[in-house]
Amino acid sequence: MNPLRTVGARLSLALLGVVALVLGLVYLIVVPSLKSRLVDARLNDLAHARTALKAEFKAQPNDPDFFSNAAASTNARVVLLSVVSQSPTLVTPLQSSLPGRSANPYTNDPIATRSARTSQLERGTVSRSDGEFAEVAIPMPKRGEVLLLAAPLHDALADVRAVQRRLLLAGGLALLVALAVGYSAARLFARRIRRLERAADRIAGGHFDQQVADRGSDELGELARAFERMRTRLAGLDHARREFVANASHELRTPLFSLGGFLELLEDEELDESTLREFLDTMTGQVRRLTKLADDLLDLSKLDAGRLHMETQPVDLASLAGAAVDEFAGVARASEHPLEFASNGAATARGDPQRVFQIVRILLENALVHTPPGTPVEVSVRRTDGQAEITVTDAGPGISGEDRAELFERFYRGESTKASGSGLGLAIAKELAELMGGRIELDSKPGRTVFALVLPGGEPTRELEPGREPVAV
Ligand SMILES: Nc1ncnc2c1ncn2[C@@H]1O[C@H](COP(=O)(O)OP(=O)(O)O)[C@@H](O)[C@H]1O
């Protein structure tokens, strides 16, 4: 990366820019105003002296010491000039506090000329070969005469220059400090950002073992904590994915392995009719198991991808329960389970009829498979406040507390139950129920296990019993 494009370099440059701008502004505001204040103060001093000087001059116009005394009291050069021509106005020195002819440069002095023209006190600064001067020109009582006071400004200007120098020095120091502070702060930030970048790369590379740590309480610290949350979530998902693939392949291998074995046995031509029949029945069972597993896996993948299409319509739970009981009547008889539908009124839910049926099938199959022969199983429906439920109750041994915690996990099969299924049924049922805005409730004790599919209530059906309140959604 271009070193000037790093956050650190940009921060340092920004800080440097701000400090330079502030110093520049201070310099531009302070120096000229300081200079004009000093010059004004000098001009005011000179202007103040005018009344006394005029009075003194009037009292003794020919006093030879007037100019040197005035120069000493005002701390300025004192020159008396007179007009030699009116238009254009030209003035020339008559007498001065300066020795010999050194007042000559004051011929046509701009301030004195202006005062001669306006007959008023004039003030201003003039640059001469020997420096800059604050000048005040005072019109004298005698027509055409102007008294000029010229005070050298080098002391005031030296003060200004000293302030200027100090400001520049302080500015330089401030810039250095800004650079150092900016650079070290930026380095600190850059180091933390780079650490986060490395963590993101690690996570992108599928390495979820190392924590993302940053103890800061600022935005970077927040970002690091968000990264850490992402890491733990991804680690969990990755673990679940690996487990899923391992479990699914194991589930697929078992029936395939068994089918392979039977195929080898079938090659033995000496098999009698009844053994052959038995083998084919077992193989059909395995193929059915594989097909069911494939269907379940497909459903799960659709659930994961959020691609499972759900209808939302009124579902008459009573007729659905009746149909399910009819469907399982044969299986129940074969496994010696008394199965019945305890019709106790109507209940309408909102959901997808196909998916509700799928869930009832899963619950019914479990009640028939995971309970010993002779155990009665009952299906019933019921309406509660704004909800409709369909329950499958069996009189089996019940589900232990340990099992209950994990029952709805994918591929989880109870320890005590015979391993007939793949352990996907309840996981699918739970996710489908939740997609319809419902849930699956479990209440189990030895001798009585109740699985209830609770769904949002729908509009009441026509077969509503008299006296029962319709449930509105
Ligand atoms: N009615 C029930 N009575 C006792 N145990 C049950 C019942 N329903 C489910 N189970 C337990 O829950 C486990 C998970 O059920 P499920 O997800 O349908 O998987 P599978 O039926 O394929 O084993 C079962 O293995 C079983 O131990």
Ligand SMILES: [Mg+2]
């Ligand atoms: Mg099952």
